[in-house]
Amino acid sequence: MNHDGDEARLPPAPRTAPTPLFLGFLGALVVVGGVAFRAGFTVSALADFLLLAAIVTGLVLVVFAWLMIWATRAAQRAERLAAARPGAVVIRAVGSRGLRRAVAALRTEVAFLPLGFTVVADRTGIEVWGGSAEHPLRIGRAPWDAVADIAIVRVSRAGRAADGLSVAILDGVEGSRVELPIAVVGYGLGGLFAPRRPQLLELHRELTVRRSAALELA
Numbered sequence: 001m002n003h004d005g006d007e008a009r010l011p012p013a014p015r016t017a018p019t020p021l022f023l024g025f026l027g028a029l030v031v032v033g034g035v036a037f038r039a040g041f042t043v044s045a046l047a048d049f050l051l052l053a054a055i056v057t058g059l060v061l062v063v064f065a066w067l068m069i070w071a072t073r074a075a076q077r078a079e080r081l082a083a084a085r086p087g088a089v090v091i092r093a094v095g096s097r098g099l100r101r102a103v104a105a106l107r108t109e110v111a112f113l114p115l116g117f118t119v120v121a122d123r124t125g126i127e128v129w130g131g132s133a134e135h136p137l138r139i140g141r142a143p144w145d146a147v148a149d150i151a152i153v154r155v156s157r158a159g160r161a162a163d164g165l166s167v168a169i170l171d172g173v174e175g176s177r178v179e180l181p182i183a184v185v186g187y188g189l190g191g192l193f194a195p196r197r198p199q200l201l202e203l204h205r206e207l208t209v210r211r212s213a214a215l216e217l218a
Helices: 003-008 019-038 043-084 099-104 197-217
Strands: 091-094 115-121 127-129 138-141 147-155 160-170 177-184
Touching: 019 043, 043 091, 043 115, 043 127, 043 138, 091 197, 099 177, 115 197, 147 177, 147 197, 160 197
Parallel strands: none
Antiparallel strands: 091 115, 091 177, 115 127, 127 138, 147 160, 160 177
């Protein structure tokens, strides 16, 4: 499929950068090293450093295990929604910088916005789902005639830039346009990472096709 025209309008692809968890791990090791060797490089200091480094590594592994469990549950919710809505586009996503502020600007009140959620788009509109894998809960919905635009943009997630989607909803004050930045995940190790540019282009195309088809029938 040719996306040359789409690529020309996109922001430059972000460079690969270390994850916040890895940077935190390295920073903690530096601090631990400073504490352990503050009195000089001795056998006792080396033993202290190895002990503290083992504790830090254990804590990082616990956090990583929690993230993997969270990602697995999110994948199960997405699979359940995909099975219940054949033909729909199902996207795993997380909050990005500015999303909560944008949601607060909507006229439609949103009770809560979880850290991770699932976007489901079919011929009738686009929806956001949260909740458990066994009992998904629909958080919000917008028909296609209320969606002004869908674009690929740069988003910030946990201080890390990545490609994401922006969905413009005509639900602000007096029907004004509200941009909702969405950080797409579900790729890479454990499904914790954003898709590559070609994969995101395909998601954007599928959403745009469904929106265009719905508006033509309206």
